[in-house]
Amino acid sequence: MPIGVLVNALAIATGGILGTIAGGRLSQDFKEKLNMVFGCCSFAMGISSICLMENMPAVVFSVIIGTSIGLAVHLGDWIQKGAILLQKGIASVWKMEKSAEGSAAFREEQTSMLITIIVLFCASGTGIYGSIVAGMEGDHSILIAKSILDLPTAMIFACGLGAVVAFIAIPQFLIFFLLFLLAGVIYPLTTPAMVNDFKACGGILLFATGFRMIKLKAFPTADMIPAMVLVMPVSWFWVEYVLPFVQ
Numbered sequence: 001m002p003i004g005v006l007v008n009a010l011a012i013a014t015g016g017i018l019g020t021i022a023g024g025r026l027s028q029d030f031k032e033k034l035n036m037v038f039g040c041c042s043f044a045m046g047i048s049s050i051c052l053m054e055n056m057p058a059v060v061f062s063v064i065i066g067t068s069i070g071l072a073v074h075l076g077d078w079i080q081k082g083a084i085l086l087q088k089g090i091a092s093v094w095k096m097e098k099s100a101e102g103s104a105a106f107r108e109e110q111t112s113m114l115i116t117i118i119v120l121f122c123a124s125g126t127g128i129y130g131s132i133v134a135g136m137e138g139d140h141s142i143l144i145a146k147s148i149l150d151l152p153t154a155m156i157f158a159c160g161l162g163a164v165v166a167f168i169a170i171p172q173f174l175i176f177f178l179l180f181l182l183a184g185v186i187y188p189l190t191t192p193a194m195v196n197d198f199k200a201c202g203g204i205l206l207f208a209t210g211f212r213m214i215k216l217k218a219f220p221t222a223d224m225i226p227a228m229v230l231v232m233p234v235s236w237f238w239v240e241y242v243l244p245f246v247q
Helices: 003-022 028-050 056-072 075-093 104-122 125-137 141-161 169-189 192-213 226-246
Strands: none
Touching: 003 125, 003 141, 003 169, 028 125, 028 141, 028 192, 056 075, 056 192, 056 226, 104 141, 104 169, 125 141, 125 169, 125 192, 125 226, 192 226
16 A cells, blocks of 8 residues: 555645745745755765665665766756656646746746656655665655655745645656556565665655755755665676675
8 A cells, every 4th residue: 555655745736835825825935845845855865775775885886876877868958858857737727927027037937946846746766765765665755755755845835926836746656656656566586685775765766865855065966866666676687796805
């Protein structure tokens, strides 16, 4: 049962609705300081996952090579292009809020903001990592923790964008549910060490996400996603073929 996936989708939908109702009642200072708290929570989730690491060389190698692959194929740009298409589809169903002036600059800012949160909710390392872990082990804690962060985040963005934010829950659910199903097939082929190294790799992505949330450093988190595909086979190769020669 994809409990975590459902909870996360409901959190985004609920946050979008509440933010639409609240409108502009929240001050900019309140929003910025709350984002800093979100970043701290992401750091905490990342650290707890990194501590499970069993084969550091395999994890570090996977992060470096995986990120290099992502940058080489411009994965982040492709995800952004997908977000633009999704934004157009959502906008055709529900118009975004307009300013009193209805200026082109304001509408451009709204579009940019919507693309950002589509990527954040649908293609974040946290969501991908949490969905796969939930499918492999039935552990929904990561997605539930992400939901606690996503609800107020969606609410804050919806204050400026309106109910369109709630619609993002639909593609987000479809993507995470697919990952949840695929993980159930992969899990029987894994070992405990592979799973722990996978969690540690996801923890590094969570840590990078925290830096983006507090706007300290814009880590290429979308380009880092291939690392999560590499880490389990690299961990297996390290244990089976490299460790016997270095111990």
